[in-house]
Amino acid sequence: MSLLTLSNVTKRFGGLTAVNDLSFTLTAGETVGLLGPNGSGKTTALNMISGYLPVTAGTIALDGTTISTLGPERIAHRGVARTFQLVRALPSLTVGENVLAALAFRKDPLWGSEAEARIETLLQNVGLAGRQHERASNLTYIDLKRMELARALATGPKLLLLDEWLAGLNPTELRAGIDLITRLRQSGITILLVEHVMDAVRALCTRCIVMNTGSRLADGPTTDVLADKSVIRAYLGDDHA
Amino acid sequence: MIFLIPLVALAALAAVPFFVGAYPLGLGIGILGYATLATAWALFSGPTRYISLATVAFFGIGAYTVAVLADLMPYPLVLLCAALIGLVVAVLVGLATLRLAGIYFVIFTFGLAELVRQLVTYYEVNVTRTLGRYVFLPIGPEHIYWQLLGLLAVTLALAFWISRAKIGLALRVIGDDPVVASHLGIGITRTKLALFSLSAVVMTLAGAIQAPRWTYIEPSIVFNPTVSFLTVIMALLGGPNRLFGPLLGAVPLFLLFEWLSANFPNHYSIILGLLFIAIVFLLPNGVLAAADKFAARFKNKEASV
Amino acid sequence: MLFSAILTGLVLGGTYALIAMGLTLQYGVARIMNLAYGDLIIAGSFGAMLLFTAAGINPLIALFIVVPLGFALSWLVYALMLQPLARRSPNRDRLEGDSILATFGLLFVIQGVALVLFGANYQSYSFLAVPIDVLGTTIAANRLLAFALAVLFGVGLWLLLTRTRFGTVIRAVAANPGSAPLVGINVDHVARLAFALGGGLAAAGGVVVSMYLTFSATMGVIFTMKALIVVIMGGVGNLLGALAAGLILGVVETLVSSFIDPGLTLAATYLIFLAVLVVRPQGLFGKAAR
Numbered sequence: 023m024s025l026l027t028l029s030n031v032t033k034r035f036g037g038l039t040a041v042n043d044l045s046f047t048l049t050a051g052e053t054v055g056l057l058g059p060n061g062s063g064k065t066t067a068l069n070m071i072s073g074y075l076p077v078t079a080g081t082i083a084l085d086g087t088t089i090s091t092l093g094p095e096r097i098a099h100r101g102v103a104r105t106f107q108l109v110r111a112l113p114s115l116t117v118g119e120n121v122l123a124a125l126a127f128r129k130d131p132l133w134g135s136e137a138e139a140r141i142e143t144l145l146q147n148v149g150l151a152g153r154q155h156e157r158a159s160n161l162t163y164i165d166l167k168r169m170e171l172a173r174a175l176a177t178g179p180k181l182l183l184l185d186e187w188l189a190g191l192n193p194t195e196l197r198a199g200i201d202l203i204t205r206l207r208q209s210g211i212t213i214l215l216v217e218h219v220m221d222a223v224r225a226l227c228t229r230c231i232v233m234n235t236g237s238r239l240a241d242g243p244t245t246d247v248l249a250d251k252s253v254i255r256a257y258l259g260d261d262h263a
Numbered sequence: 264m265i266f267l268i269p270l271v272a273l274a275a276l277a278a279v280p281f282f283v284g285a286y287p288l289g290l291g292i293g294i295l296g297y298a299t300l301a302t303a304w305a306l307f308s309g310p311t312r313y314i315s316l317a318t319v320a321f322f323g324i325g326a327y328t329v330a331v332l333a334d335l336m337p338y339p340l341v342l343l344c345a346a347l348i349g350l351v352v353a354v355l356v357g358l359a360t361l362r363l364a365g366i367y368f369v370i371f372t373f374g375l376a377e378l379v380r381q382l383v384t385y386y387e388v389n390v391t392r393t394l395g396r397y398v399f400l401p402i403g404p405e406h407i408y409w410q411l412l413g414l415l416a417v418t419l420a421l422a423f424w425i426s427r428a429k430i431g432l433a434l435r436v437i438g439d440d441p442v443v444a445s446h447l448g449i450g451i452t453r454t455k456l457a458l459f460s461l462s463a464v465v466m467t468l469a470g471a472i473q474a475p476r477w478t479y480i481e482p483s484i485v486f487n488p489t490v491s492f493l494t495v496i497m498a499l500l501g502g503p504n505r506l507f508g509p510l511l512g513a514v515p516l517f518l519l520f521e522w523l524s525a526n527f528p529n530h531y532s533i534i535l536g537l538l539f540i541a542i543v544f545l546l547p548n549g550v551l552a553a554a555d556k557f558a559a560r561f562k563n564k565e566a567s568v
Numbered sequence: 569m570l571f572s573a574i575l576t577g578l579v580l581g582g583t584y585a586l587i588a589m590g591l592t593l594q595y596g597v598a599r600i601m602n603l604a605y606g607d608l609i610i611a612g613s614f615g616a617m618l619l620f621t622a623a624g625i626n627p628l629i630a631l632f633i634v635v636p637l638g639f640a641l642s643w644l645v646y647a648l649m650l651q652p653l654a655r656r657s658p659n660r661d662r663l664e665g666d667s668i669l670a671t672f673g674l675l676f677v678i679q680g681v682a683l684v685l686f687g688a689n690y691q692s693y694s695f696l697a698v699p700i701d702v703l704g705t706t707i708a709a710n711r712l713l714a715f716a717l718a719v720l721f722g723v724g725l726w727l728l729l730t731r732t733r734f735g736t737v738i739r740a741v742a743a744n745p746g747s748a749p750l751v752g753i754n755v756d757h758v759a760r761l762a763f764a765l766g767g768g769l770a771a772a773g774g775v776v777v778s779m780y781l782t783f784s785a786t787m788g789v790i791f792t793m794k795a796l797i798v799v800i801m802g803g804v805g806n807l808l809g810a811l812a813a814g815l816i817l818g819v820v821e822t823l824v825s826s827f828i829d830p831g832l833t834l835a836a837t838y839l840i841f842l843a844v845l846v847v848r849p850q851g852l853f854g855k856a857a858r
Contacts, residue, residue: 072446094445104446112439123436126429127448133429177447312661314668359842363849365661366601369668370800371841373603374793378838385831488789492676499669532680539673540649543666 025050025212026071026181031080031090033066033236040066042236043080050180053203053213055223055244058233059257064216065107067233068183071214072104073097084181099129103179105187107216109166111158117169118154121145124176144172148202164195171202181212188219200225220248232256273416280405288404294517295411296473300490301497301509302418303465306425307458309503310434313365317356317372319490320379321349321463323482325470327383330396330480338400342471349467350460352379357456380486387482395481402475410472415510418465422506430454489532493520496539502549511551572705573826574819579711581818582718583776587791588798588810589725590769596805597742597762600650601664603671605770606791607678612638612774613783614686620693627695627779628713634775635768642767645674646760654759675788682785692782710780717776721769726807738762742805790834797841803851813852816840 026048033041041063048054056064069075071082073094082090089097103124112120121141125132132140145151148168161169167187174182188199200222207213207226217223223230223244230247232240234256240247247253280288300318308315328345336344356375360368387394425431433454436444444451470485477484493516501512523531546553587609594602615634619625625633649670657663696710729735741748741758748755777783777791798817802809817837824836844851 074442074446094442095448095450098446098448110440110443112436112443114439115435119432119435123432123444123449124447126432129448131429173447312665314665316672359845363845366664366668367800367845367849369601370793370796371845373796374789374834374838377789377793378834381831381834385829385835388831389829492672495669495672529684530680532676532683534680536673536676536678536680539676540670543669543673544649544652547666 023050024048025052025085026214027083028067028071029081029083031067031070031082032078033063033070033075034078039236041070041233044233044236044238045080046231046238046241048181048212048214050212051210052229053207053215053227055227055230056214056216056233057218057223057230057247057253058239061235062233062256063236064233065185068104068185068214068216071097071181072102072183098177101129101178101180102183103174103177103181104183105167105170105174105185107185107189109163109170111161111166111169113157113159115158116154117145117150117156117158117161120158120169120173121154121176124173128177130178140176144176147175147205148172149198164191164199167191167199168202175206179211181214182206184213184215184217186216186218188217188222196222224248269416269419273412276412277409280408285404288408290518290521292404292408292411292473292476293521294514295408295415296469297493297497297517298510298513299411299415299418299469300466300494301501301513302415302422303462303469304494305498305503305509306418306422306465307455307462308498310431310438311365311455311458312438313361313368313455313459314495315372315459315462316369316491316495317375318466318494319486319488320372320376321352321466322470322490323376323379323383323486324349324352325467325472326474326477326480326485327482328467329400329471329474330398330485333398333400333474338402342468345467345471346464349463353460353463354456357459361455361459362452376486376488376491380482383482383486395479397479398475398477400475404476407472407476411469414465414468414472419506419510421461425458426506430457434458492535492539493517496535496542498549499539500542500546500550502551505549505551508549508551512549569826571703572707573822575702575705575707576711576826577819577822578815579707579715579818580822581815582715583773583814584794584798584817585811585814586718586721586769586776587773587795588802588814589722589807590766590773591795591799592802592805592807592810593738593762593766593769595799597738598646598650598759598766599654599660599663599745600646600667600759600763601671602763602766603668603792604675604678604788605671605766605795606793607675607682607788608638608642608767608770609774609777609791609795610682610783610785610788611641611678612771613778614682614691614774614785615771616775616778617691617693620695627775631717631772631775634771638771638774639764639768642770643760643764645767646763649674650763651756651760654756675792679785679788682788686785688785690782690784691778693778695779697780708780714776714779717772721772722807722811725769729807793834794837797837797844800849801840801844801851803853806851806853809851809853 024047029045031041031044044067056067058064066075070077073092077090081088084100084102089100112123118141121144122137125137125140141154145153148171150165150168150172158169188196191199203226215227227244229242230244231238232247232253239256240250240253279291300322304315304318325345328348329341332341332344356371360371433449436449437451437454441451474480497512497516498509500516501510502508523534591605594600612634615637616627616630619630619633620627650667653666653670654663657666696713698709699706700709700712729739737753737758740753741755745755794817798810798813802813817840820836820840821833825833
């Protein structure tokens, strides 16, 4: 059952082609890695899927319906949630309010005591139990990432886009982060992971798509892709292929 | 329990017309009128930071609607018409500008009052051929006072409710990060439009209610740019993000304005302008916020001792 | 009749383009949304009128007095009022909001002074009000002179921006104020100079306007509006765009005034503005936001 389909998606910024004729399909329940060196267009691809950027050409479909013509609010209502490369907390709100915002404006909104209960559960799942009333601006980096994840999950998405969520973590935090996402996988949610941390990719993703300078370089099972000569060349240069 | 204090205050204010003479009552009407305008202004421009310079456009629409329709239909219906016209204009302005960055909105509202004034003038001169209308309604100053008091109370109640309701949360999210807001499913333009429309309708009614005070109404009288100016300076002084901020800014500034325009009829513009600039510089978040900061520092000093 | 209106409109459009140039500098480079801009124009008009009626100095000479005054006044305004705001603003949006409010206050100050000094009546003076035959239709000489001056200033500004080192510095700050310091540009300095230059152009615009239009102390708002609309329609920072937009505005306004009703010119201007906002908010020649 295909959940997300990109068909010949292209994104141009004036003279620069950031994404070039990208096509791939995600099946429901998969955890797929989106890899590639810096500047290969991974985040731009995510931005188009979430509706933050319009496509220049091509279509993106979710569950068979085209979403590339919709704005981010409508796409969010159809079940897409994401985290951002640089964490975007809502600094003047508390942790609880950050999550409440996600619950209050989703397709089937929650408010009041129902919401409070759900907030507790969500925060518990990401390791922030009981911290609803702390101001978001006072949190550490890893806790902000957890909060952002809780906020994304609060919308009840079918598709979760993680933009380098595991970046900048020390080994202990990384272990905890990988465990968190492993548990998420078991809930049946589809995850598209933009990542550079290869240990995490190997641990979490059954399949990987590799991009280079905007185009798709490889698409297949993780072990195969990571051993592919052209992929190694793209990351490390000709000497290492 | 917490609602007891405002209710007592409301009752006390309502009793005022029975105890004071004509001049203080006139001052009271002026204060209530501006308090309402300033609160309505801050309702939208406070959280969204979209600065509206169009207050008098709506105020004037309200007053002029009464001038035109007062003889044709019962008073409550006239007020309803005024509110509807204000709503339509607000929705048109909002649809055109609120989906864009704040600067477009500011520019559009900047000339809006002038535009409406010119359109009304054109219509009166060329179509109805009556520039200037008389308002003879059997509505005394006490009734205007009470209506304004009611409007102010409703506006404050609405502002309070908004801060606790979902839309208040939406505004705070939008204010912190519009990108996150849209990814959480918040319709940013829709939210702004709702708030702007509400604010505009209140302003229109404030103008409509005060129309009977002028027995003779002409576009240049009711579309006076000083009204927009005073509204903004009052809200800024008191603090546009506090519930009672605009009200607290309105009282002293209105009295100052009355005194200035009586004693310096030609120069008050300059003095107010300088005062405005001073407020923007010294009290960027208004008196209440500055007072809060001061109190916090005082408390810190106590704690460290 | 139509041809005459179009020609008159182009001439008026030249003045609008000139007026918009100063605002482009102030908003595009110094990032100040100056709501008092139109009042500086009016101040220039009053200055020219005063010099003409009291001292017999014709407007062309008056330019040499009024423009430097406008430059100096704007320099002071920026240094005393706007630079401190720029320094304490955490981001561009906050600066925009604060500068709008501060210049809104300034508007009332300047307008108040003008009202005290000159009253609220319409003013004008007669200079070169001689009809000249152009391509079969007659236009007043002062209007043609106004157009010539607009072209002169426009070309002068364009040369400054594209042929001088300082012009390149200005364009660098306009393009990316965050990175400009990385190449050794003192953004504060440049912003102040650009703002002052914009003020000088506003004063020049005021002198030009006074040559053939009636004006009053309270017309500042209308001029600010038109300058803003021209700048936005042309795309912020785009000089050629401002020129084109100014000409379009002038022509449309004159056509509406001649064939529909002179009382609807502001409405026509707003309608154009509305159309631009709905269809292409980055301006006819501006770059798309995303």
